[in-house]
Amino acid sequence: MPTAYQDLDEPSQVELLRGVADRAAPRFGLAPTEVRLVLHGFNTTFRLDTPGGPVAMRVNTNSLSSAGTVQAQQAWQHAIRRDTDVLVPDPLPVDGGGYLALVRSAELGREVMVTASTWLDGEDLGTVSTPEQCRALGELMATLHEHAASWEPEGHHRFPRLTGTLFGDPDVLTAAVAQDRELAALVSAAGQRCEAAFERLADEPVVPLHADLHGGNLKWHDGRLAVFDFDDSGLGPPALDLAICAFYLRGGDDDHGPESAVRAGYAARRPLPDLATEDAEALVAARQLLLANSILASTTAGQRADAAAYLRITGDRLRHWLDTGRFTRTLPRG
The missing domain is CATH 3.30.200.20 (Phosphorylase Kinase; domain 1)
Structure with missing residues (x-):
């Protein structure tokens, strides 16, 4: 067989x-x-x-x-x-x-x-690191949002609506953590907080978003950014794209500078979304739950092998966010 x-x-x-x-x-x-x-x-x-x-x-x-x-x-x-x-x-x-x-x-x-x-020239960026790259990413995101708002608005219905923490994907995460009481409680509490933020954004104007703007989907060539991989694109409020991007920026020694540079680049072309800090942090944290759920659902060998370890990391990050109110992928030592 x-x-x-x-x-x-x-x-x-x-x-x-x-x-x-x-x-x-x-x-x-x-x-x-x-x-x-x-x-x-x-x-x-x-x-x-x-x-x-x-x-x-x-x-x-x-x-x-x-x-x-x-x-x-x-x-x-x-x-x-x-x-x-x-x-x-x-x-x-x-x-x-x-x-x-x-x-x-x-x-x-x-x-x-x-x-x-x-084919796009240049190497995958991997990590958006320099102030120049971060500002360019913010400008790129704002340009995408401006274009999306005017591009064939009658056809926006062809995109899925990115609502809720898992964007409508089947929930395999809840069952996967059910036997670990502490992790299950963290996932449940985080999920409820994230869902509440999405509900408060339900009436915000939406446009097609890239919804996966991070260094792995960017190239830097001759001083310019190029973007690819539109597979996660869907309808959502512009604040969601900024939050998804922020998730990947919060992973180094400087947990504020890169994100601030992205926001400055965005603001140079388009007004920043007006969003409460609590809701903005919930949208950032929601990415952690979505990624954990996606890895558990994946059929790819390497991701299946990494799933258990990623669940432990997920729990640590969610605990820190629930305790402090700020999500970060780089946790304090000790």
């Missing part, structure tokens, strides 16, 4: 998905000479070397987005490339129209969504 995909080791998973990428390539008019792994994470990205230049191909292994949502995300990305000075990869169309190929995989037991785009 074949081994289930989620039980394969990482090299075996990658080779299986490489086959999916090979079968998807002709749908985008591509004849790659080489297919190389870029990242095997929640989803999986390959670099395809072609006679026309390199192409990034994304195999949506764990994505919970619908086909319609992926099409909307790719269409917005193309419009950003066309209408603004923000550097983004340009999605490649498939034969028959649209930006999405569906490739049947017997091993996964379903059709897999595949997208492709032009």
